[in-house]
Amino acid sequence: DAKTTQPPSMDCAEGRAANLPCNHSTISGNEYVYWYRQIHSQGPQYIIHGLKNNETNEMASLIITEDRKSSTLILPHATLRDTAVYYCIVRVWDNAGNMLTFGGGTRLMVKP
């Protein structure tokens, strides 16, 4: 699986958009970008995934650059409950059931 690079921490004002970047310059053509987050004392929670098109769901939007070497997770209106560690993971979409490889993630602090 491709290696990802994320800033270790970010701050965001409550109600503003949180934009979390991820670099994955060695991504392969068959690898997807997944985002999970982990709120303190809880297990990781799936947020969104994508291949090359931008994706949106009820939690967030995922913007993937045209060359697929980087992506941005957008929380449109961050709340205090969005304070968490956000993990960007790149892996093959397959049926093999392999593990997720977590890096250090970005610690997002949403401030009032």
Add this chain to the structure above:
Amino acid sequence: DTGVSQDPRHKITKRGQNVTFRCDPISEHNRLYWYRQTLGQGPEFLTYFQNEAQLEKSRLLSDRFSAERPKGSFSTLEIQRTEQGDSAMYLCASSPDSHLIGNIQYFGAGTRLSVL
């Protein structure tokens, strides 16, 4: 609540004791994973089951660790002769066996182990 249950939530034990954790996955999920997470780090993969078959094990899973999923439903993770270095959060995740889903994993809240 993701539907993945882990028990107990917290376990304090003395070095050298054996401990066992239980994970109940989402009922229709064939795949079950165990991860370990130490303070300030992301989760690290330990092992994976497809139904009752243990298909993959990490090098982190020393011979003091054993995992089972006897009927393809719940799973147990046992640590024998615990060491202080085993102190961590042990996370369980499950996912459906569906190519359409792309191995999205749903995690439990974890069991926090403290070895004194």
